[in-house]
Amino acid sequence: xxxxxxxxxxxxxxxxxxxxxxxxxxxxxxxxxxxxxxxxxxxxxxxxxxxxxxxxxxxxxxxxxxxxxxxxxxxx
Numbered sequence: 001x002x003x004x005x006x007x008x009x010x011x012x013x014x015x016x017x018x019x020x021x022x023x024x025x026x027x028x029x030x031x032x033x034x035x036x037x038x039x040x041x042x043x044x045x046x047x048x049x050x051x052x053x054x055x056x057x058x059x060x061x062x063x064x065x066x067x068x069x070x071x072x073x074x075x076x
Contacts, residue, residue, distance in 0.1 A: 010021060055063075 010018065013021065
C-alpha cells in the first residue's frame with residue numbers, strides 16, 4: 001500500500017477517528033526516532049591524558065627535530 005492510498009483512506013475518517021489514528025501512530029514514531037538517534041561519540045582528543053607520563057611540549061619538539069634532521073636525504 002502506498003502513502004497516497006493511506007492518506008486518502010485517512011481523509012475519509014471522522015475527525016474523532018483521525019485523532020485516534022494519530023494517537024496510535026505517535027508512540028511508534030517516537031520509538032523509531034529514539035532508536036535511530038545517533039549517540040554522540042567521545043572526542044579522541046586527550047584520550048590518553050589520564051594515563052599520565054604524557055610527553056611535554058619540549059619532548060615533542062625534540063622528537064620532531066630528530067625525525068626531520070635528515071630530511072631530505074641525499075641518497076634517495
